[in-house]
Amino acid sequence: MSWNRIVYSFITVLVFGMGIAHAKELNVISEDEMIIRGLLYDEYKAFDLSRAVYGKLYDTTGAKEYLFKEVTSALFGKTHINESIKRLKLWDEKHPGTLEVKRLLIPLYLTAQQLGEAKNEAEQLLERSNKAMDLELASHPFLYSGEFKRALNLLGKVYEKTFSENVLLRMVVIMDEYTNERSKAIQLLETHYRMNAVSNNVYFKLLTLYAKENNADGLIEIYKILYAQEKDEKYLEKIIQAYAYKQDINAAISFLEKNKAGESILYELYKRKKLFDKAFLLTDRLYAEKKDPKWIAEKAILLFEKSEDKNDKKMINEVIGYFEKAIDLGVDDSIYLNYYGYTLIDKNIDVEKGIKIIEDALKQQPDNTYYLDSLAWGYYKQKACDKAYKMMQKVVEEEGLNEAEIIEHWDAIQKCK
Numbered sequence: 001m002s003w004n005r006i007v008y009s010f011i012t013v014l015v016f017g018m019g020i021a022h023a024k025e026l027n028v029i030s031e032d033e034m035i036i037r038g039l040l041y042d043e044y045k046a047f048d049l050s051r052a053v054y055g056k057l058y059d060t061t062g063a064k065e066y067l068f069k070e071v072t073s074a075l076f077g078k079t080h081i082n083e084s085i086k087r088l089k090l091w092d093e094k095h096p097g098t099l100e101v102k103r104l105l106i107p108l109y110l111t112a113q114q115l116g117e118a119k120n121e122a123e124q125l126l127e128r129s130n131k132a133m134d135l136e137l138a139s140h141p142f143l144y145s146g147e148f149k150r151a152l153n154l155l156g157k158v159y160e161k162t163f164s165e166n167v168l169l170r171m172v173v174i175m176d177e178y179t180n181e182r183s184k185a186i187q188l189l190e191t192h193y194r195m196n197a198v199s200n201n202v203y204f205k206l207l208t209l210y211a212k213e214n215n216a217d218g219l220i221e222i223y224k225i226l227y228a229q230e231k232d233e234k235y236l237e238k239i240i241q242a243y244a245y246k247q248d249i250n251a252a253i254s255f256l257e258k259n260k261a262g263e264s265i266l267y268e269l270y271k272r273k274k275l276f277d278k279a280f281l282l283t284d285r286l287y288a289e290k291k292d293p294k295w296i297a298e299k300a301i302l303l304f305e306k307s308e309d310k311n312d313k314k315m316i317n318e319v320i321g322y323f324e325k326a327i328d329l330g331v332d333d334s335i336y337l338n339y340y341g342y343t344l345i346d347k348n349i350d351v352e353k354g355i356k357i358i359e360d361a362l363k364q365q366p367d368n369t370y371y372l373d374s375l376a377w378g379y380y381k382q383k384a385c386d387k388a389y390k391m392m393q394k395v396v397e398e399e400g401l402n403e404a405e406i407i408e409h410w411d412a413i414q415k416c417k
Contacts, residue, residue, distance in 0.1 A: 031057065038069070047077030055087075064100075067091055071104050081112045099129060106137055115145045126154075132161040148178040165202060168192055172205055182209060186218075200226070216242045224255075236262045240269075249273055263289075267298075276306030293329035296322050297336040304343070316347055334371065337361035342374040351381045369395045377409055385416040 029037075034053050041050035054070035057063070067087065074084040085108050092101045102125040109118035118141035126138050139154035152174050159167045172189060175181035189206050192198065203222050210218035219242045227235035240262070243252035249269055256266040263286060270279035280302040287295035300322030307315045323340040338361040344354030355378040361371050376391035392413045401407050 031061065042073065045076070047073045048079050051077060051080060064091065064095070064098075068100060068104060071108065075104075075107055075111065078111060081108055084108055085112065097128070099125065099134070102128075103134070103137060106141060110140060110144060115141055119145065130157075132158045132164075135161075136167065143174070148174050152179060163192070163196060165192070165196075165198060169201060169205060172209075176209060176212075182212065185209060186213070216246045227259075227261075231261075233262070236265070240265055271302075274305075276302050280306060293326045293331050294333065294336070296329065297326035297331050297333075297340075300326065301336075301339055311347070316343070316349070319343060320349065332360075334361035334364040334368070337364075338368075338371050338374055342377070345374065345378045345381055348381065351378055354378055355382075369398045373406060373409060376413065380409070380413050380416055383416070385413065388413045389417045 034057055038050045038053035038057070041047070041053060051070050051073035054066045054073060058066035058070055071084045071088055074080045085105065088101055088104060088108070092098065092105075095101075102121050105121045106118050106125070109115070109121060122138035122141045125134050129135075135154050136158045139151040139158075142148075142154070143151035152171060155167055155171045155174075158164065159171060168188060172185040175185035175188075186206065186209050189202055189209070193202050193206070203226055206222050207219060210216075210222065220239055223235045223238045223242065226232070227239065236256075239255065240252050243249065243255070249272060253266065253269050253273065253275075256262045256269070263282060267279055267282050267286065270276070270282065280299065283295045283299040283302065287293075287299075300319045303315060303322065304310070304319045309315070320340075320343070323336065323343075326336065327340070337357050341354040341357030341361065344350045344357070355375065358371055358374045358378060362368065362375065365371060372391055373395045376388045376395065379385075379388035379391060392410055395406060396410055399406060401410065
């Protein structure tokens with residue numbers, strides 16, 4: 001236990017130890033000492049004890065400050081609420097029109113669940129004060145009683161005076177959940193963050209509202225702000241997801257290129273748009289950065305995909321070289337094994353080796369129809385027509401004849417059989 005925690009524990013014990021006998025002692029100690037004791041009780045949140053101290057001080061001196069402190073302690077401690085109301089009302093009868101009394105009676109009545117009385121005090125407060133703090137306080141009874149339009153009107157006046165972010169966020173919740181004014185709430189938040197420095201709470205609330213409205217452009221704008229501030233990859237992913245929802249891959253690519261960020265994501269987008277040259281150049285940077293040999297295998301695939309002549313021997317040799325290097329460095333993902341094995345089979349380079357590689361891929365995914373198709377093609381190349389036919393039949397039953405390559409293989413294998 002740290003020294004600070006030891007001291008804190010000692011003082012806490014002291015405070016509550018003092019509390020055991022404080023009722024008797026209040027009759028004999030001085031006013032100054034009682035004040036110090038009340039403040040100490042407040043500091044350690046012993047509000048029932050501080051309430052008693054301030055009550056004694058008020059009874060002894062009649063000073064309103066002690067009464068207000070007594071009531072405040074009662075509110076914080078949620079004790080002696082009805083008694084506090086009575087004491088405060090008695091003082092109010094002798095000193096009518098004191099705003100501080102209204103300010104204390106409103107939360108007291110709300111704590112006692114006397115909404116009618118709380119609203120009555122709020123109306124009286126509003127008749128005499130237009131201060132932001134009083135408008136905000138007066139809004140509470142109407143909010144608790146479900147009079148959302150009235151509460152919202154008061155909070156709107158507070159916001160006009162203070163531009164308080166917390167008040168705005170409270171208004172937005174009311175508008176979104178109770179008054180069917182989500183669009184207006186969004187407009188208020190948008191104006192606020194464009195004209196003021198704000199916390200992330202404003203951005204997060206906007207994101208929630210934009211999501212409810214399926215507003216992808218709004219989501220993108222806010223996530224861009226958050227990403228610019230924090231450079232957090234999670235915001236980058238959200239930006240790309242929003243662009244994907246809009247089916248605007250070009251804009252996503254442009255954003256990533258401009259910000260020099262998310263290169264792994266950028267690589268996938270290049271492939272999706274068949275920008276193989278750009279993707280090919282990116283593999284070198286990704287390999288240099290991550291030291292993952294899968295990028296060498298990816299380079300092999302891209303080299304083949306971007307070549308106009310798929311039978312170019314020099315290109316095919318380079319592709320094989322990349323695959324061999326990747327496998328030597330530990331790549332064993334079935335996707336790359338299948339691609340490499342199929343290349344060896346389809347280009348009649350080493351059918352037997354290709355079959356063995358695809359069999360390794362099938363150990364990882366035994367029901368993968370693409371891999372089964374590759375294996376059937378290998379059997380076909382070996383003139384093992386019956387084996388090829390049985391294997392390809394499984395593929396056709398599962399996938400149908402919807403892909404050109406499956407149709408080509410099925411036709412050739414049927415003729416072979």
